[in-house]
Amino acid sequence: MNVDLRNIHKHFGKTYANKGINLSIQSGTIQGILGENGAGKSTLMKVLSGFIQADPGGEIILDGKSVVINSPADAIHVGVGMLHQDPLDFPPMRVLDNFMLGRSGGLFPNRTTVRQDFLKLAEQFDFSLDPDNYVDALTVGERQQLEIIRLLWMGARVLILDEPTTGISASQKNKLFATLKTLAGQGMTIIFVSHKLEDVEFLCNQVVVLRAGELVGEMHPPFDAVKLVEMMFGKVVTLGERQPIQTGDTVLELKGVSLEDVRLKIKNISLNLRAGEVIGLAGLEGSGQDLFIRACAGLVRPVGGRVILKGKDLTGKSYHAFKHEGVNFLPAARLEEGLVPGLSLTDHFVLAEEPKGVFIDKAYGQKLAEERIKSFNIRGNPTSTVESLSGGNQQRAELALLQSPLSLILLEHPTRGLDIESVIYIWSKLKDRCKQDGAAIIFISSDLDEVLQYSDRLMVFFSGDVSEPIDATTTSIEQLGQLIGGKGWPQKGEPHA
Amino acid sequence: MNYETLLIGLAGVLAAAAPIIFAVLGETISERAGVINLSMNGTILLTAMSGFAVAYTTDSLFWGFLAGMLIGALVSLVVAFASITLKQSQVAIGFVLALTSRDLAYFLGNPFMGVPGPRLQAMPIPFLSDIPILGPLFFKQEASTYISFLAIVLAWLWVFRTRPGLMLQGIGEKPAAAYIRGANVNFMRYVYTVVGGALIGLAGPTYSLGVRAGWMGTISGLDGIGWIALSITIFGGWNPARAAFGAYLFAFLQWLGLVLQPVLTQVPSQVLQVAPFPLMILTLLLVNIGDAEWVSRTLAAMPESARKFFTKFLRAMRASPPAALGVPFERD
Numbered sequence: 001m002n003v004d005l006r007n008i009h010k011h012f013g014k015t016y017a018n019k020g021i022n023l024s025i026q027s028g029t030i031q032g033i034l035g036e037n038g039a040g041k042s043t044l045m046k047v048l049s050g051f052i053q054a055d056p057g058g059e060i061i062l063d064g065k066s067v068v069i070n071s072p073a074d075a076i077h078v079g080v081g082m083l084h085q086d087p088l089d090f091p092p093m094r095v096l097d098n099f100m101l102g103r104s105g106g107l108f109p110n111r112t113t114v115r116q117d118f119l120k121l122a123e124q125f126d127f128s129l130d131p132d133n134y135v136d137a138l139t140v141g142e143r144q145q146l147e148i149i150r151l152l153w154m155g156a157r158v159l160i161l162d163e164p165t166t167g168i169s170a171s172q173k174n175k176l177f178a179t180l181k182t183l184a185g186q187g188m189t190i191i192f193v194s195h196k197l198e199d200v201e202f203l204c205n206q207v208v209v210l211r212a213g214e215l216v217g218e219m220h221p222p223f224d225a226v227k228l229v230e231m232m233f234g235k236v237v238t239l240g241e242r243q244p245i246q247t248g249d250t251v252l253e254l255k256g257v258s259l260e261d262v263r264l265k266i267k268n269i270s271l272n273l274r275a276g277e278v279i280g281l282a283g284l285e286g287s288g289q290d291l292f293i294r295a296c297a298g299l300v301r302p303v304g305g306r307v308i309l310k311g312k313d314l315t316g317k318s319y320h321a322f323k324h325e326g327v328n329f330l331p332a333a334r335l336e337e338g339l340v341p342g343l344s345l346t347d348h349f350v351l352a353e354e355p356k357g358v359f360i361d362k363a364y365g366q367k368l369a370e371e372r373i374k375s376f377n378i379r380g381n382p383t384s385t386v387e388s389l390s391g392g393n394q395q396r397a398e399l400a401l402l403q404s405p406l407s408l409i410l411l412e413h414p415t416r417g418l419d420i421e422s423v424i425y426i427w428s429k430l431k432d433r434c435k436q437d438g439a440a441i442i443f444i445s446s447d448l449d450e451v452l453q454y455s456d457r458l459m460v461f462f463s464g465d466v467s468e469p470i471d472a473t474t475t476s477i478e479q480l481g482q483l484i485g486g487k488g489w490p491q492k493g494e495p496h497a
Numbered sequence: 498m499n500y501e502t503l504l505i506g507l508a509g510v511l512a513a514a515a516p517i518i519f520a521v522l523g524e525t526i527s528e529r530a531g532v533i534n535l536s537m538n539g540t541i542l543l544t545a546m547s548g549f550a551v552a553y554t555t556d557s558l559f560w561g562f563l564a565g566m567l568i569g570a571l572v573s574l575v576v577a578f579a580s581i582t583l584k585q586s587q588v589a590i591g592f593v594l595a596l597t598s599r600d601l602a603y604f605l606g607n608p609f610m611g612v613p614g615p616r617l618q619a620m621p622i623p624f625l626s627d628i629p630i631l632g633p634l635f636f637k638q639e640a641s642t643y644i645s646f647l648a649i650v651l652a653w654l655w656v657f658r659t660r661p662g663l664m665l666q667g668i669g670e671k672p673a674a675a676y677i678r679g680a681n682v683n684f685m686r687y688v689y690t691v692v693g694g695a696l697i698g699l700a701g702p703t704y705s706l707g708v709r710a711g712w713m714g715t716i717s718g719l720d721g722i723g724w725i726a727l728s729i730t731i732f733g734g735w736n737p738a739r740a741a742f743g744a745y746l747f748a749f750l751q752w753l754g755l756v757l758q759p760v761l762t763q764v765p766s767q768v769l770q771v772a773p774f775p776l777m778i779l780t781l782l783l784v785n786i787g788d789a790e791w792v793s794r795t796l797a798a799m800p801e802s803a804r805k806f807f808t809k810f811l812r813a814m815r816a817s818p819p820a821a822l823g824v825p826f827e828r829d
Contacts, residue, residue, distance in 0.1 A: 101666075102677075
């Protein structure tokens, strides 16, 4: 389906999220849309998918016909389907129910034919989805697959994907890309919204770049990454060179630690982590790395072995004991576990301070907040509530909340959903803290490039098996990808290499 | 106790549970859509009084029941308007309505205190009522009891087997996702809250025109039933069939208290009267135990096959509330 967007404007209050955007996409194209966080990509896609309405004056033309899209239901009716960044599905319900929910028809849906349609579509794209499974048991990647075949079944001929590669594994990403290429080959129009250059370069036939609500450039393959970044940020951004780390004393020592929960058992991990060192944990989501990092934070009690922090045996001690020794944990769910929605930045900084008396020193809190906002480059003011900040700024706020002195920083997906500039900024701040306090870092990421770029050593998790720490500088992305997928592991029964 | 009296007693349990069934089904439907109707306790009292008053005045049971449903719907409309349109706290508005309706019932009901009025008669179903055991148990009931049986089946079918029911689940779970699938979320929330309210409004007349015929003001013994029905809704995991089971369990426990009283003379009668309430709470705890950390630990230590069985069992028992319960929906 040919898509023509003409003169799309959208403003929220005084700020323009989209400013006179013209974009035309031929049928069978995979169109990349690049831009940093807040550039207006999502707004444009929400306009096309009916989630919000553009300001009057613009026009959406599909296959030469001007259409009015007032709701997502209208959008799918004219053939536009959108895959949202956080899958909009119903986690406690079954896959098949999710699949057919929203499809019109008689009072009693015929589950047998729906099931047949479902299995046929799943097979066509080689998705292994069990229609009777519950969605909350699926990975993000599988939920995307479910949503894609649902949209196709509903008759989508334009598929919009908003940041689809955040939170899915490398093999799922490959499968997704293969699927998208097949679909484009069948004449579908794919719109791929991302801030990840490598994904866009690999997949797209053409790319446009948005900056501050305007379309600032267009490019066809071969893509020039440096130029694209320049278009995105309006300036040249460079990745820092890897610096050899001066490692100091042992911060964290794990001696034969075993962990278990309902799903998996991890046996016998030993690790010696030195000050200044960064260890990346790689693996499919739910392979045990979340359990491991929580054990290092004192949130999960090991069933065997010892956890020693700076020479102190903390095995079985509470989270507060760990925190007292300078262990800080930044979980993936920033608003659910890391920050308190409803409280302002000032409130957060005051809360994180050692309490001095019962009453809050407002003037002090204000000063503290202003200082931190400035030194951490947070876009917001002291009275902004945390949920009103963008993801990147929430993450900066979390960094600003790290206690002092620190011995160990634990991070779960520290840069998920953030643009390159924020990623670089956050890592430079983290490395600074490491140097300053003689702290070490352990982080989980599903972004293999990030794991290789920023860690000194890495550990791979595969369904409860844990690799010995590997030197990140001598590991290639292909090797890492294979390990994550379960290849190249020592056979069961043999000792780990 | 002989066999005959046991059957009559159990048939009485089914009848006594009927109003609670209506209440829990109404609440279940409303909460499935994402709206907590906390006014239930007051609504039951108000509709019991007004149902009786209307039936007494018009000498028609039909108008009495209809009045109950209308008033139940009206109270729930206030909840819906305040929470969906005005986006106010559902808990606050529901609580205030619960108290207001109760006091209104006592105040307006004064002229009807203790007057003899019309009541439902048993309606044995020909042929079916002659079946041994099942006949006297199920088919010599009042009309309202038959309707309660039907309501359970219909509500369950609606929620889990029909297309709109599937959407209803979606609306309460994640309204944004229901919206992109074409639902008019706020309108449907109004509809389900009002339909649920009408069902709750059936509970009152079922008491005052059947189970406990007449209006006795503060000594009607109906105060508190609504709160129990709320907890049964939770026990029922927002599933009409399970909620109905909870209602029967509660009615059974109450009956047991009455039956045991002459036998267990050393136990103060108050204990037996109150016992169903803590027992309900205990059941609630047992049902939702699967989320506790020590349970998952115990599970992890079990052998594979046993673990699979228990995990499945607990998964089936687990009752998580609709994720968007009490949360207003905005398009963006």
